[in-house]
Structure formats: structure tokens, C-alpha cells
Amino acid sequence: MKNNKIWAIMRKEFARFFGDKRLVFTSILLPGLLIYFLYSFMGSAMGDMFGNEDGYVPVCYAVNVPANAEAMLEAALGTDIQTIDAAETESYKQQITASEADLLMVFPEGAEALFNGTAVPAEDAPMIALYFNSANTESLAVYQTAAAVLDGYESSVTNLFDINMGDESYDLATEEEAAGQIFAMMMPMLLMMFMFSGCMAVAPESIAGEKERGTIATLLITPIRRSHLALGKIFSLGVIAVLSGVSSTVGTVLALPKLMNFEDSGLNMDASFYGITDYLMLGCVIVSTVLLLVALISCISAFAKSVKEAGTALTPVMLINMLIGVTAMLGSAPTNPVMYCIPLYNSAQCMSAIFSFAADPVNIAVTCGVNLAVMGVMVFLLTRMFDSEKVMFSV
Template sequence: MLKDSIIIFKKELKSLFKDRRSIFFLIILPLVLMPGLFLTIGYTASSQEKKAAETVYRVGFINLPDEKFPEILSKRLLYEGFYKSFNASDFNEVTSSDRTVIVEFNKNDEKLTAKIYYNSVSNKSKYAMQVIVSALNAYEKLLLSDKLRSYSLTLDDLRLIDISSVDMAPKEAQGTDFLAVMLPYMILIYIFAGSMNIGLDTTAGEKERGTLSPILVNQVSRTSIATGKVFYVMTAGLINSVSTFIGLVIAFSILGSMPNSGLSMNISALTPLKLLCLLITILTVAGLASAVMVLLGSLAKSMKEGGAYVMPFYIGAVIMGVATMQMDSPKNLIVSLIPILNSVFNMKDIITSQISTLRFLLMILSNLAVMAIVIFLTARLYNSEKILESSE
């Protein structure tokens, strides 16, 4: 039976690699899309911030207590101050302009209050507001320092605790938090997306094209046909996922090395052993997703109907990926028995060097067990007349 399954698997795989479009979407596109996507995001954010920092703003002051604050602000923000009697039109200018901000000071009972008028719709106006808040914090420290000086005190005298932090995570795990958040999510989404398209094409698509019936009347057992199709979809999904993974690593490597990127990523933490464990995890997820897609596609009479069947599973994968992005891996072994979810947490553990051999093995056994059950159900479907009825 296995020999026949491999024959079906080779046949499907051969037809896949004959199609240039399939190769492009399966391998080349993820390698180009992932770096392009994240580099575009990083470049856009960096250029927008640079543009906002180089803009010359108009900052108006109401009841300015002294000239110290404008001096502090001038070191942080390019602006031209305007001093005059304010009226409603000046505040309207804040609404209509993306570079006008007004700061109103009031002094009550020895306490100075500052109110900033800005336009939240404008990114430049929001940037100016944030810089002004930073300048006000520095101005507050200056005023406090001046007041303390009259009592022969300094700000350091009020700091009774010196606070510092030391990262005690293993050296190989430091700088992997962003990778642990993004990689499992992106891999999970691409596994299901790739398996969904190819799985539907080789099942419901063959019914629409009328090519399934000739395969079923061959001497090859229908169980072998079902297993071969699962192997084929699993391989295609794995290729797509590995290409996505490589593309993400390339993107994160470039982003992490960019100046002022704000991202600290330790790509060197992905050792050969970790990559092997990730590959095994991805393989089990791809196998499970492929088995589910082949089963649902075999139940459908058309690609459209198959799309309706698999869409809830795809949406569930998206929700699961988003919900677990900021979650730490639970130590409860029961979670290791929940398909897909156990794989997400194991990928996090592998990347952050917290992998547990027991949880890793439970994940593999759980995913393989569920995959075997789904393949068994698919084989039963192919051995019944329902598969022929649904192809009519």
C-alpha cells in the first residue's frame, strides 16, 4: 500500500513542479514577499519619523512662565515660536495644520499646568506633541532642581533607590523575543494557506475537472490514493512554510541590523539543532493541516464548496496565531496534547531556548495521532461510494 501511495505522491508532485505558477507562489514568492513586506514597513516607519523630525513646526505659547522651556524645546524640535494674543482662529489653525501646536501654561497654588493643543489625525502633529511632552518632563526636572537648590538639595538627594535591571535569560535566548512572537504566527498562517489551496486543487479541483474518476478505477487501492494525496499536500505545505521561514529570517536579519530600527533580534540563536527541531515541528503541523484539507476537499463537490468547508479552519488558525503571539508557553502538559496549539508553543520554546523534551515529544505524538485519524477517515471516504457521489 505504501508503494502505491508513493506512486500517487510522485505523480501529484511531478504535476506541481511542472506548473511554473505553483513554483512561484510556493517557493519564490515567500522568499521575496517576507523580506519585502517587513523592509517596507521598517523603511516607511523610519522615513515617516525622519520626515516628522525634519519638519519646522509653529509652536505657540500661552502664559509662558520663562524662556527656559523654549530653550529646552529647541534642542528637541525644529520650530518657530509665535507670541501674540490668541483667539479662536489660532486654535482653528491647529485643526487645519499638521505642523502647528499650542502649549498653554497656567499656574495655580505654586503648581504649573501645561495643556497641549494638537491634531491627532496628523502624524507630524502627534510627533510634535510627544516631543513637547518630553521637553516638559525635562523642564519639570529643571524647575524642581532650582527649587531644591534653595534648600541645599539636588535631585540625586531625592533618589533613595538606584534601579537597574540584569537580563538573566540564557545568552543564546537573549534577543529572541520578537522572533518568538512573529515566526510561529507567520509559519502557522502560511502552512494553512498553502495546504488549503493545494489540498482543494487535488481533491475538489479534480472533481470539477473530471480527473478523479479515472484515478479511482485504477488497480491502486483507494487508501493509497488518499494517503498519497495527503503526502503530496503535506510536502507542498512544508516547502511553502520553509520558504516563508527563510524569508522571515532574512527580513529580520536585515531589520535587526538597520540603525534606529528599535528591534533587537539575535538571529545567531537559531542553531542547527534549533532549526532541526523547528523543521520537525513544522512538518507535523503541515501534515496535520494537509490531512484536514484533503478530507474536507474530498467531501466537497466543487472548489467553491471546498473553500466554504476549509475557511473556518483557516480563520481558526489565524485567531490561534494572534491569540498566542504575546503568550508565554504554559507548563501544563495538557496543552502539549492540543493539536496546532502545542506546535505554536513548542516553536516559541525552541526559539527562546526553553524547549522541554517531554512537551516536544508529546506534541509530535499528539499531532501524528490526530493526523493518522484524519487520514483514516479520508481513506474510508475514498473506499466508499460517497466519494463518487460527490464527484458527480
């Protein structure tokens, strides 16, 4: 009978949420879709900004360019370098300023010696001037390529030693580990934010909203125990928040390769190399964290007189939650289980450890236990608040 009443409250919350198609769309589908398209767009925008546009042929000019340097640069830049007279440099500089040309390279007199190995190192090394326009992304990219080619050439002619110049792969990290590091850096912070916003989408409305509209009093007049009302609310809101979090997470995981431009680098960047144990551990951490967050947000919402007031009161909590998420980006997860007794911080660190394949089941268990225990305390507080006329009816 008791469980039936918790279940009755849960069914009502589900009927309220899933019966409202607009609410389902904005709280569950939209976050995932928005994140997927936003991150994909950001990735391709950043790719365009830092790479040459496909098929773009830069316009490059050079003064005194030696033949072998010309060939080397033309191959790297993918364009013909037009040779000009030293006297004409000013007008070509103006063209670059006007974005009509991308690069002007001015080699010193006798630059051939620099490129055929006959130059003698001198105290005042001759200078090659590269004129470009940093406000023009193509010009900037062409400049960076040309500078890198010339710099590389300079290093090779005064060669004392090389670093990693052979054909073999020197980075001994596996592909999974390399990608795992990226996930470990990005995902905990994002997940902490997604979980919080998932809870924010439903909890204040369900607690402060019911208070504001006077419908909570109608529930409080029934024989349902306050603790069952609190549990029914927290469990149902937790399920909805998890669904919202899952949607955001799927959107992120699908968009992350595009955001980080891994498709170009050839790195296999999907979450398929995480095993069932990793996902199980992640699921436990997420569920316990969402329940804790929902309980915390519900308690704060119960104090508020309206949904708007609850939103204002929850802003500092949201910032703290975000900061905790950021801690997972800095350094590796602590190994001492005591550190996992700090609610929310433990969740961020656990997720970081899971994503970098360094999860310790003891720490995961401590985290879930602590989160559920704190949730229990919050349920107790919420029960007391439901029982308090000061909180519920502001008398």
C-alpha cells in the same frame, strides 16, 4: 512495489505542481515576497507615522517662554522656537488647525520662576498649554516630544527619587532573549497561518479538484490501494505546503526587524541566535503539523463536490487554526506534557517555547507523535473515503 506506487503518486503530484510555473510562483515564491514587502512597508509606514520625518523642521511658537526652557525645547525639537505675543494666540491656533504650524506653547506669566528653581509648590499649580493638531502626524509628534521634555523637567525639579536614571543598562535580559520574546509572540501565530494557507493552496485542488474533474475515478480504477493513494497525496502535498510555509517564514524573518523597527532601536533582530537544535525542533514541529493539516484539509476536501465547496467548508477550520495561533501570543507555553496532546494547539505552544528558548524536548516529541498519530487517523479516514462510492461519486 507498494512503495513504488506511493512514490508514483507523489511524482505525479510534483510534476503537476512544479510543471506549472504560475502555480509555483503563486504558491511558493509569491507568499514570501509578498510578506517581505508588505511587512517592510508596514514597518516603515508605522515608523513614519510615529516618528519625525527625516529632515522635517517643525514650526513652533511660544508665549512667555523662559530662556532656559526655550533652549531645552529647541534642542529636543530641533527647531527655533519663535516667541509671540499673548494677544496673537488665536491666529496661531488657526495656523495649527490649518497645518501651517505644528505647536503653540503658552507658558503662564512669571514662568521663569518655574524654570530657575525659585518657584514654591502651590495648590493650584500653574499650567503650560500646548496646542497641537492630532490630525497632523508631525504636529502630534512635536507635541509628544515637547510634553515629554516638560514633564521630565517637572519631575526633576520636584525630585524625590529617580528610576533608572544612571548610565548603566538596567534591563538584564540578553539581546537574544529580548528578541526571542518578540519572535515567540509573533512567529507561532504567523507560522500557523502560513502552514494552513500553504496546505490550502494545494490540498483542495488535488483532492476536490480531481473529484470535480472526474480524474480521481481514473486513479481509483487502477490496482493501487486506496491507502497508498491517500499517503502519496498527503506526503507530496505536505512537501509542497512546507515549501510554501518556508517561503513565508523566510519573508517574515527577514522583514520582522523592519516591521518592529528594531533597526532604529539598535537591537540585533535576526534569527541567527537560534541554534541548530532550535531549528531542528522547529523543523520537526512544522513537518508534523503540515502533515496533519494536509491530511485534515484533504479529508474535508474529499467530502466536497468541488474546490469551491471545499474552500467554503474549510473557512471555519481556518478561523479555528488562527485562534489556536493566537493562543501562543498569550502567556507562556504550558509545561505539562498532557497539554501537548491537543493537536495544533501543541504545535503553536511548541513553537512559542522554541522561539523563547524554553523548549522541552519531551513536549516536542509528544507534539510530533500526537500530530503524526492524528495524521494516521486522517489517512485511514481518507482511505475509507476513497473507497466510498457515496463520497467519491455521490451515489
